[in-house]
Amino acid sequence: MSEGVAIVGVGAAVPRPLSRDVSYREMIFDAATRAHTDAGVTHHEIDSVVSVCEDLHEGTSITDEYVPDQLGAVLKPVQTIAGDGVQGVATGFMLIRTGIADLVVIESHCKSSNILRHGDVLEMALDPVYDRPLRANPHYIAGMEMRRYLHESGTTEEAVAAVVSKNRAHALDNPVAPFGARIHTDDVLASSPLCEPLRVLEMSPYADGAVVFVLASEERARRCPRPVWIRGIGWISDSPWLAMREWADAVYASLSAQMAYQMAGIASPAEEIGFAEVDDTYAYKELQHLEAAQLAPRGRAGVMTLAGETRRDGRLPVNCSGGSLGMGYCFDASALYRIAEAARQIRGESGRAQVAHATTGLVISWRGVPTQSGGAVVLNAD
Amino acid sequence: MAKPARAVRKMDAPPWLALRGSPLSDDEFHGKVSTTSWIPRLEYGWDAGIAISRFLEGLKAGKILGVRCRVCGRTVTPPRAFCELDFRPMDDWVELADTATINTYSICYVTWDLKPLRKPQIPAVVEIDGTTPRVGFLHLIGGVNGSSVEAIRKQLRVGMPVRAVWKKPHQRAGAITDILYFEPVKRHPER
Ligand SMILES: [Zn+2]
Numbered sequence: 162m163s164e165g166v167a168i169v170g171v172g173a174a175v176p177r178p179l180s181r182d183v184s185y186r187e188m189i190f191d192a193a194t195r196a197h198t199d200a201g202v203t204h205h206e207i208d209s210v211v212s213v214c215e216d217l218h219e220g221t222s223i224t225d226e227y228v229p230d231q232l233g234a235v236l237k238p239v240q241t242i243a244g245d246g247v248q249g250v251a252t253g254f255m256l257i258r259t260g261i262a263d264l265v266v267i268e269s270h271c272k273s274s275n276i277l278r279h280g281d282v283l284e285m286a287l288d289p290v291y292d293r294p295l296r297a298n299p300h301y302i303a304g305m306e307m308r309r310y311l312h313e314s315g316t317t318e319e320a321v322a323a324v325v326s327k328n329r330a331h332a333l334d335n336p337v338a339p340f341g342a343r344i345h346t347d348d349v350l351a352s353s354p355l356c357e358p359l360r361v362l363e364m365s366p367y368a369d370g371a372v373v374f375v376l377a378s379e380e381r382a383r384r385c386p387r388p389v390w391i392r393g394i395g396w397i398s399d400s401p402w403l404a405m406r407e408w409a410d411a412v413y414a415s416l417s418a419q420m421a422y423q424m425a426g427i428a429s430p431a432e433e434i435g436f437a438e439v440d441d442t443y444a445y446k447e448l449q450h451l452e453a454a455q456l457a458p459r460g461r462a463g464v465m466t467l468a469g470e471t472r473r474d475g476r477l478p479v480n481c482s483g484g485s486l487g488m489g490y491c492f493d494a495s496a497l498y499r500i501a502e503a504a505r506q507i508r509g510e511s512g513r514a515q516v517a518h519a520t521t522g523l524v525i526s527w528r529g530v531p532t533q534s535g536g537a538v539v540l541n542a543d
Numbered sequence: 544m545a546k547p548a549r550a551v552r553k554m555d556a557p558p559w560l561a562l563r564g565s566p567l568s569d570d571e572f573h574g575k576v577s578t579t580s581w582i583p584r585l586e587y588g589w590d591a592g593i594a595i596s597r598f599l600e601g602l603k604a605g606k607i608l609g610v611r612c613r614v615c616g617r618t619v620t621p622p623r624a625f626c627e628l629d630f631r632p633m634d635d636w637v638e639l640a641d642t643a644t645i646n647t648y649s650i651c652y653v654t655w656d657l658k659p660l661r662k663p664q665i666p667a668v669v670e671i672d673g674t675t676p677r678v679g680f681l682h683l684i685g686g687v688n689g690s691s692v693e694a695i696r697k698q699l700r701v702g703m704p705v706r707a708v709w710k711k712p713h714q715r716a717g718a719i720t721d722i723l724y725f726e727p728v729k730r731h732p733e734r
Contacts, residue, residue: 180590181590182590182592182593183590183592183593184589184590184591184592184593184594184595184624185589185590185592186592186623186624187592187593187594187624187625190624190625190630193630194630197630203630204630217585220585220587220589229627230623230625230627231625231627233627233630235627235628272589272590274590275587275588275589275590276586276587277586277587277588278584278585278586281583281584281585281586282585285583285585289579289581290579293581
């Protein structure tokens with residue numbers, strides 16, 4: 162049994178709005194090759210493989226049948242998880258902690274550009290009796306959540322727009338973030354309402370991508386060049402009832418973070434967490450998630466953002482990769498992009514996006530509308 | 544082990560064998576219990592990728608292309624961008640014959656959605672000449688006479704040589720269906 166579990170290999174495809182030149186298999190093979198090389202392992206050494214994928218996103222049912230080849234997993238233990246990316250990492254973590262495996266590959270990808278009617282896929286996630294017959298675009302759920310969050314926390318729309326401004330600017334310093342831009346908060350506030358109060362520019366653009374990690378037991382990780390330790394991990398799913406949810410608070414994120422903090426022995430998150438990569442599928446989510454993770458007092462994340470405290474040179478750098486707003490939203494692979502970027506920060510490999518003193522980082526993930534599922538990961542340099 | 548004593552009954556080929564029971568009526572489905580229905584409108588446009596795109600272009604030109612792995616030495620078709628066993632790029636392209644050997648087949652009397660078929664469909668795995676043994680290619684067998692099991696069994700067997708029957712060049716779309724089916728050939732070239 163291994164006490165410590167580390168990410169020893171990171172491989173990611175550059176996210177992009179279209180990826181017509183490669184199949185999902187070829188895109189994943191590329192990311193997997195990079196992850197193996199990064200870890201200094203061959204596919205022969207991998208003990209177990211976990212893929213995070215969802216049939217309706219793939220357009221194939223029984224997606225797990227399509228997983229092994231591109232991950233070097235033929236005739237190996239393979240499992241698929243139709244869930245948030247953090248659930249995949251948690252599964253790998255457990256495989257190692259239980260002593261079943263020493264080296265585990267975790268993968269998630271998204272070919273959102275291949276889904277020609279994503280609205281219909283999203284609609285399939287709503288309850289067929291109560292919610293679907295209303296025929297409203299499911300992004301309204303984000304609009305309703307944003308309104309209640311602003312109402313209860315006292316956060317301003319300017320603060321939400323400032324998240325967009327910051328993350329798209331951060332993306333300019335990340336060579337693999339396709340949506341880098343200088344956008345003023347006024348430009349964000351002037352963009353069209355999508356599901357008001359949510360505006361078009363406050364929603365992350367979709368992208369295709371793939372991320373592969375190699376996870377290792379403590380003993381095995383010590384033989385790899387650059388391990389990043391998973392010190393805590395948590396994942397939570399709330400009740401699915403739309404009408405009865407806690408609209409203002411991301412309770413799944415609070416409890417996921419608490420679970421991860423407890424495992425990591427973190428008593429004062431605001432002091433101990435040096436930087437964060439948190440879900441920003443919709444710009445207000447970044448603020449809601451920072452408060453849920455106790456990195457900002459209730460109603461203060463927006464104020465901190467407006468004061469520049471969450472910029473790369475601020476007191477608590479958040480989404481220095483550009484987040485999903487700057488890198489693109491890759492469905493359940495978004496969580497793995499956040500973790501990959503956090504791991505690069507801890508290794509000091511983030512180049513112009515590098516945060517000073519990035520020793521302990523937090524990742525918060527969310528599975529997107531209409532879910533109330535998410536996760537948290539605490540990563541550490543040693 | 545002794546042979547079973549009972550006489551082997553001559554097989555009645557479907558669909559002439561009547562099924563017992565009666566199907567559930569529409570009224571039973573929709574009238575007796577409360578249900579709710581939804582017709583999903585899902586549409587995808589998959590990027591074929593590097594290897595499959597080149598393969599489909601080959602089919603359009605009337606060629607079956609394969610790739611060879613320089614590590615394990617296997618030649619496979621349909622081609623793939625990487626060897627799933629050696630986990631390395633597979634980019635040594637070869638043009639293969641359009642003749643093959645039957646590995647296995649089934650005489651299918653139902654459509655994909657279980658409607659009865661009088662003239663059966665014969666899905667088969669064939670091994671294209673020039674590929675490594677046991678590297679299969681999934682397609683259909685055609686060009687056989689009759690529709691009963693007995694008639695078809697007389698014309699097909701495992702290990703039999705077959706040849707691709709192509710669509711006319713102007714009808715080809717760069718799809719696996721550019722090959723209509725594989726039909727038995729009398730003489731099989733040396734592998
Ligand atoms: Zn090979």
